[in-house]
Amino acid sequence: MRRRSSEDRAIGDFVDRVLSRPGSRREFMKKAAGLAAAGGAAALPGCGGPAGEEVMLKWKEYFKGNYRLMTRKEKDETVRRLERLAKLQDGVDVQVSTRPEWKQVLFGYGFNITRCEGFMECVSACVRENNLDRISKTQYVRIFEMEHGQMNVALGDGKFFHEVPVEGHFYMGVQCFHCESAPCIKACPTKATWREPDGIVVVDYDWCIGCRYCMAACPYWGRRFNWNEPSVPKDEVTRKQHYLGNRKRTRGVVEKCTFCIQRTREGKLPACADACPTGARVFGNLLDPESEIRYVLKNKKVFRMKEELGTDPKFWFFID
Amino acid sequence: MLDKALCGSKRYWGLIIFLLAIIGVGVLTYGYQLREGLGITGMGRSVSWGFYIAQLTFLVGVAASAVMLVIPYYLHNYKEFGKIAILGEFVAIAAVTMCLLFVLADLGQPQRMFNLILHPTLNSVLFWDMIVLNGYLFLNLIIGWTTLGAEKKGTPPPGWVKPLIYLSIPWAVSIHTVTAFLYSGLPGRGFWLTAVMAPRFLASAFAAGPALLILLALIVRKYTKFDPGAKAIQALAKIVTYAIITFVFLFFCELFTVFYSQIPEHMDHFKYLYMGYDGYGAYVPFMWLSLILAGISIIMLVNPKTRKNEGTLVVACVMVFISTWIDKGMGMISGGFVPDPLHEVHEYIPTLPELTITVGIYAIGALILTVLYKVVVSVREEELA
Numbered sequence: 001m002r003r004r005s006s007e008d009r010a011i012g013d014f015v016d017r018v019l020s021r022p023g024s025r026r027e028f029m030k031k032a033a034g035l036a037a038a039g040g041a042a043a044l045p046g047c048g049g050p051a052g053e054e055v056m057l058k059w060k061e062y063f064k065g066n067y068r069l070m071t072r073k074e075k076d077e078t079v080r081r082l083e084r085l086a087k088l089q090d091g092v093d094v095q096v097s098t099r100p101e102w103k104q105v106l107f108g109y110g111f112n113i114t115r116c117e118g119f120m121e122c123v124s125a126c127v128r129e130n131n132l133d134r135i136s137k138t139q140y141v142r143i144f145e146m147e148h149g150q151m152n153v154a155l156g157d158g159k160f161f162h163e164v165p166v167e168g169h170f171y172m173g174v175q176c177f178h179c180e181s182a183p184c185i186k187a188c189p190t191k192a193t194w195r196e197p198d199g200i201v202v203v204d205y206d207w208c209i210g211c212r213y214c215m216a217a218c219p220y221w222g223r224r225f226n227w228n229e230p231s232v233p234k235d236e237v238t239r240k241q242h243y244l245g246n247r248k249r250t251r252g253v254v255e256k257c258t259f260c261i262q263r264t265r266e267g268k269l270p271a272c273a274d275a276c277p278t279g280a281r282v283f284g285n286l287l288d289p290e291s292e293i294r295y296v297l298k299n300k301k302v303f304r305m306k307e308e309l310g311t312d313p314k315f316w317f318f319i320d
Numbered sequence: 321m322l323d324k325a326l327c328g329s330k331r332y333w334g335l336i337i338f339l340l341a342i343i344g345v346g347v348l349t350y351g352y353q354l355r356e357g358l359g360i361t362g363m364g365r366s367v368s369w370g371f372y373i374a375q376l377t378f379l380v381g382v383a384a385s386a387v388m389l390v391i392p393y394y395l396h397n398y399k400e401f402g403k404i405a406i407l408g409e410f411v412a413i414a415a416v417t418m419c420l421l422f423v424l425a426d427l428g429q430p431q432r433m434f435n436l437i438l439h440p441t442l443n444s445v446l447f448w449d450m451i452v453l454n455g456y457l458f459l460n461l462i463i464g465w466t467t468l469g470a471e472k473k474g475t476p477p478p479g480w481v482k483p484l485i486y487l488s489i490p491w492a493v494s495i496h497t498v499t500a501f502l503y504s505g506l507p508g509r510g511f512w513l514t515a516v517m518a519p520r521f522l523a524s525a526f527a528a529g530p531a532l533l534i535l536l537a538l539i540v541r542k543y544t545k546f547d548p549g550a551k552a553i554q555a556l557a558k559i560v561t562y563a564i565i566t567f568v569f570l571f572f573c574e575l576f577t578v579f580y581s582q583i584p585e586h587m588d589h590f591k592y593l594y595m596g597y598d599g600y601g602a603y604v605p606f607m608w609l610s611l612i613l614a615g616i617s618i619i620m621l622v623n624p625k626t627r628k629n630e631g632t633l634v635v636a637c638v639m640v641f642i643s644t645w646i647d648k649g650m651g652m653i654s655g656g657f658v659p660d661p662l663h664e665v666h667e668y669i670p671t672l673p674e675l676t677i678t679v680g681i682y683a684i685g686a687l688i689l690t691v692l693y694k695v696v697v698s699v700r701e702e703e704l705a
Binding site: 062066136142144153154155158159174183186187188189190191192207208209210211212213215216217218219220221224225226227228229250251252253254306309310311 | 356357358359361363364365366368369423426427428429430431432433435436438439441443444445446447450502503506507508509584656657659660661662663664
């Protein structure tokens with residue numbers, strides 16, 4: 001399994017290198033964007049106005065490249081455009097980060113099924129933090145209520161709505177497990193989704209064509225699609241954002257849990273782990289022997305969901 | 321040669337206008353989908369592919385079946401297929417065009433579709449599907465057009481087409497194999513995770529495609545002076561017979577593995593489709609209809625009397641076509657998503673706009689087919705005159 005995925009990566013890297021040669025696609029895209037923007041500006045009456053500016057910004061956004069092929073300068077430019085667009089379109093001041101991974105960090109997650117009591121604080125914290133669509137009620141995290149005597153989510157109830165905890169039951173959280181050998185990444189026909197060096201599986205929302213092959217490929221139901229134009233009330237928008245995380249998505253693209261990349265790369269816990277009132281959620285650096293997640297892996301009995309599929313998730317369930 | 325499509329009878333133009341009207345409604349509905357997003361379809365978080373991808377899957381098979389004419393004619397020099405090989409190639413053109421349109425209709429961000437080419441991903445089966453489908457479209461365009469052009473001039477086709485014709489044989493197999501691999505390599509979907517998927521796809525394709533060709537050949541014979549030949553139609557009927565039997569056989573192979581092993585992840589999809597699961601069973605009557613039609617058509621096709629009688633042959637071919645369409649165009653995709661990987665059941669029912677767009681794309685295919693067949697018929701009628 002692992003060997004094959006490294007081969008995939010080798011092929012991917014090769015394609016990346018070919019594509020990112022100077023004078024190739026990126027140069028072309030830039031020129032095309034420049035030309036088109038000039039044309040667009042000429043065609044617009046009163047181009048100085050906010051409407052004209054918005055069209056210009058959107059036009060330039062359309063011609064930008066895949067995030068992984070952008071230079072530092074291009075990243076800064078798109079961030080400026082996105083921040084300005086958020087102001088123009090929604091009237092909110094956001095800061096979009098492009099902070100890369102920390103060296104010597106590989107994120108891992110632990111979920112204590114003895115502790116979780118199904119309060120779902122994690123779910124609502126996630127919705128707020130990640131600016132998830134309120135219309136379709138998108139949620140990255142799901143909690144299943146399980147009867148004692150088995151450990152199969154298939155037999156659990158993922159739609160419970162009553163006072164918790166219920167006698168004779170326990171609770172299991174399911175979200176994107178950030179697999180090391182992720183079937184979803186392999187499926188994507190445009191390289192719009194990939195695994196960052198710190199282990200976070202991300203989506204470039206502006207490169208995704210919305211084919212949803214990744215959703216068919218994921219054995220954990222970890223991905224969400226924007227069937228409608230997502231919407232968040234203005235005063236509820238989380239303004240500290242990351243390009244690969246909780247920034248504004250459009251309809252027709254796939255999104256997913258990013259371990260709250262905008263928080264974790266700033267040294268904070270993901271919103272779900274932060275919000276958990278029972279301490280059932282453990283998050284940390286797998287490469288740091290002193291981290292809590294390493295303590296869990298060393299001292300608790302852990303298991304992973306559908307381990308037999310060989311996807312190698314970075315998310316472990318454990319029992320006290 | 322395309323000028324031949326510009327002069328036709330009233331009936332011809334009536335058909336063209338009728339198809340254009342349906343296409344118009346389809347295009348308008350697609351505009352609505354572009355504006356509102358894919359939320360206007362019946363798809364959702366659990367069933368993330370629906371009718372569009374299902375039609376793609378079915379039509380790839382129809383397209384691939386042109387090879388069932390090409391192999392006997394070009395490899396075995398079976399002369400009877402000389403006149404109708406072109407009919408198969410033109411069906412392939414129409415079918416592949418519809419396939420590509422269905423992919424387009426299914427994309428959440430169609431304006432970004434060129435990202436497929438800008439940033440190719442060799443490890444994604446969908447990327448390869450795009451490559452083989454486009455390649456097959458161009459192969460058939462070139463082959464069909466040059467051979468017909470040569471025939472019009474009364475000369476044999478130019479030598480350089482031969483290698484392309486031979487290439488089109490494995491290519492036809494590849495388009496349906498790659499389309500099956502789209503599904504059969506996904507670890508979380510027990511319904512699709514089976515090596516028999518590609519053979520099953522090919523078998524149902526080689527039944528549905530030639531069945532459609534028989535019907536089309538009979539329509540052409542009825543309404544024009546061009547006769548595709550009774551012997552050719554009978555040869556096609558035998559191909560349909562073997563293919564539909566193989567298809568049902570492979571289906572039962574799958575059924576055995578799934579139900580004898582009793583592994584819920586594989587079995588529950590079949591339970592959902594054929595018996596209903598967890599209180600949901602919208603597809604049950606259709607799936608049984610598909611099986612029953614396949615069964616009756618096999619009896620009719622195996623029996624030489626009913627196969628050789630063109631009246632009953634038509635009935636059998638219609639049955640084969642409907643049976644395979646239900647299997648792939650309805651059950652194959654929905655069945656794979658229900659229950660979902662967390663074993664929850666969300667039933668998928670296509671919405672009216674979704675069906676309108678689907679019918680619109682079928683009308684585009686029918687229009688392409690009508691125009692291309694008109695050209696063929698005109699060229700052939702000239703030869704007779």
